[in-house]
Amino acid sequence: MKIEKIKTVGELKASGYQSKSIKDELRDNLREKIKLGEATFDGIHGFENTVIPELERAILSRHNINLLGLRGQAKTRMARLMVGLLDEYIPYVTGSEINDDPLLPISRFAKDIIAAKGDDTPISWLHRSERFYEKLATPDVTVADLIGDVDPIKAANLKLSYADDRVIHFGMIPRANRCIFVINELPDLQARIQVALFNILQEGDIQIRGFKVRMPLDMQFVFTANPEDYTNRGSIVTPLKDRIGSQILTHYPETIAIARTITEQEAKLDTKQSESVYIPSLAKDLLEQIGFEARTSEYIDHKSGVSARMSITAYENLMSTAERRALKAGVDKTSVRLSDFMGVIPAITGKVELVYEGEQEGAVVVAEHLIAAAVRTLFPLYFPKIEKLEKPNEKNVYSDLIEWFFAESGFELLDDCSDEEYQRILGAIVPLEILLKEYQPDLAKEDKLFMKEFVLWGLVEFRKLSKDRISEGYLFKDIYGSYISKL
Secondary structure, eight states: OOGGGOOBHHHHHHTTOOOOOHHHHHHHHHHHHHHHTOOSSTTOOSOTTTHHHHHHHHHHTTOOEEEEOOTTSSHHHHHHHGGGGSOSEEEEETTOTTOOBTTBOOSHHHHHHHHHHGGGOBEEEEEGGGSEEEEEOOTTOOHHHHTEEEOHHHHHHHTOOTTSGGGEEEOHHHHTTTSEEEEESGGGSOHHHHHHHHHHHHHOEEEETTEEEEOOOOOEEEEEEOGGGGTTTOOOOHHHHHHOSEEEEOOOOSSHHHHHHHHHHHOOOOHHHHHHEEOOHHHHHHHHHHHHHHTTOTTBOTTTOOOHHHHHHHHHHHHHHHHHHHHHHTOSOEEOOGGGGGGGHHHHHTTOOBOHHHHHHOHHHHHHHHHHHHHHHHHHHHSOOSGGGOOTTOOOTTHHHHHHHHHHTOEEEETTOOHHHHHHHHHTOHHHHHHHHHHOTTOOHHHHHHHHHHHHHHHHHTTSEEEEEETTEEEEEEHHHHHHHTO
């Protein structure tokens, strides 16, 4: 259909255009995508076998949808991607505030102009990118914002009585007719406004200042909500909940691989940053593991959740920490170090809600605990478990390394030391080189340096070495030497 040639209702009728509700529109286009094996929600990872099938079933069933999940679980993103299931263009009566269908007008304005001009009524075309409305529910949202109100200025200009329905100024919902309308954090809406929504869903009419305007709005509602809001800040009134066709539970990534894919997709890095900083694969895994540790930590409120945005911003901070070090050293390229993870602490502290015990510890200390816990969790995946090796008077794979620290009295690893110095310090630990050749023989040079530092941090976590923070870096020692020095 060549829409540029269709400019009146008569030409629209001649083209054979058939009116279709938005729910049928979404359903028909989804059916075609499924038949062709095309991705329906491109860029959403980890939901392929859980959330997306349920969302597709809800669309095929023509349901209004409630996405229920913790923060940072891609609820709003999925709602926005539903726009891709709409027809590219739809016609509407030119000048209509509520996108009236030329063949099925519902507003006073559209009905009057079609009655006056008939097939000569001008029409315009609305692109699917303009058919998405979004409102964050807050306690100060009013019925006038969402539904509408009487406009005294319009009444004065048009010299109309307040009894004339043409004085109505429509709110966001009527203006979103034939569109997808998303209300985020639905439980935060006052109960009386939720009842107004229920009236639209159930009766198909809107009530404004005594006017009962029968207006069968054609909309796809998508609501989002956080489970804790059902009890802590607000609730969804039962009649409204009963009219929402499908309630779909979302979740966080279930594996590090999925979490890495999301983080790398969403992180905002410029070309210079990506080219100048190399980040080892283990560093990426460690970064994601911090998020997994946070979601089970005793210091963090699990009901609030830990958003995927924490890993994304932490990734950006990690890259920027290494980039800053390279700029200060005057070099073009560098590689991420484990000590650079201290630079992600601001991204962690701003993204977690602490319980009482966490508040007592302090946000920065909790962030350091999470980094340490991530190292402790991943260490056995690369090297032998230390607990099983503990036998009196018997050497194990770490004995030579621990003895080296006892003999050398440890070393300092400064945050901003040059790459050459960093490599020299770690390269001088001969037992560490032997350990990597035995258990991680195929590492690239940059990955090997990171892995060496990872081994040291891992032995600290299993109480075989000590690590003390100094003003400009870390001091690694054998555990007994550190204990004696503190006496």
